[in-house]
């Protein structure tokens with residue numbers, strides 16, 4: 001007799017205004033997000049510029065919040081970089097706030113914030129807190145923040161604009177070179193509009209939280225010319241999943257409904273809602289700076305140096321497993337063999353990559369903008 005499936009864990013479905021439950025937890029995201037750190041590192045000058053211009057006159061705490069902090073390693077590292085300059089600019093206490101979905105695994109973050117009973121930021125004037133909630137909602141009291149940041153997170157859409165994406169597992173579609181699927185123009189448009197509406201919503205709720213003159217730094221993976229952060233990576237996951245569709249382990253119906261609700265924006269799509277009246281956030285901010293850039297991916301550089309194919313395949317697949325696994329799990333019907341199937345899909349991806357690395361070249365492009373809350 002088949003064992004009765006366990007009831008769904010209460011954290012296995014996304015909360016309102018979210019389409020994922022978060023990254024793979026238990027330290028897995030922290031261990032597999034060196035590429036995301038490289039993308040953050042490249043725009044640390046924007047963080048420095050924001051800190052140098054924060055309005056710090058007044059009393060009470062200066063609030064700095066990071067949205068989409070995941071397990072916290074990169075979130076804490078950014079603040080570690082930013083805080084010395086801020087501490088030098090003000091005598092006020094500083095509150096760092098690290099925020100992600102309530103379904104996120106915050107354990108590593110909590111463990112890292114006060115090692116040895118003192119602040120990880122090395123100052124008695126810095127106090128830290130975490131909050132669970134969607135970044136598309138207001139999470140802090142009115143005018144309580146001086147700086148808000150988000151890194152590698154706002155590509156995750158607030159909702160699924162279409163029910164099915166039968167030709168591929170990502171709204172931006174397959175790479176031109178691999179061409180292993182399709183996304184209709186109508187569906188592409190629906191996702192592009194959702195992505196702009198999400199930016200507008202994020203800007204609107206942050207505008208309530210920020211003090212006049214406060215800074216907002218929005219950075220996310222996306223595209224820069226022909227470099228798209230989806231190519232190669234989602235082609236590989238798509239090929240691996242399709243192998244299980246063909247073998248009958250995943251039904252066509254499940255595949256048709258499954259997609260990663262993530263959108264790769266270009267710079268224009270990121271910045272348009274700042275000024276375009278259509279999205280109802282125009283006028284809230286002035287645009288200090290915007291940029292598009294590409295980073296060197298650590299696991300690719302290592303492979304170029306050491307030629308270790310097993311390690312490359314493991315690092316590449318673990319990198320994307322960390323941010324795709326939860327959505328894949330939620331798309332698969334619950335059954336006693338679901339975890340095994342998930343493991344086999346990612347193992348299949350490693351095998352496909354090792355069989356021909358040239359089919360899945362990966363590039364990491366990102367877009368960013370620094371804004372000032374209008375007074």
Ligand SMILES: C[S@@+](CC[C@H](N)C(=O)[O-])C[C@H]1O[C@@H](n2cnc3c(N)ncnc32)[C@H](O)[C@@H]1O
Pocket residue numbers: 017018019020021022023033036037040067068069070071074075099100101104133134135136150151152153154156157158323
């Ligand atoms: C790829 S991780 C980025 C983590 C970290 N900022 C970094 O750069 O390494 C994306 C994060 O966004 C979070 N996220 C996705 N949708 C969200 C939402 N609606 N509200 C808040 N966080 C969300 C995920 O839970 C995840 O932790």
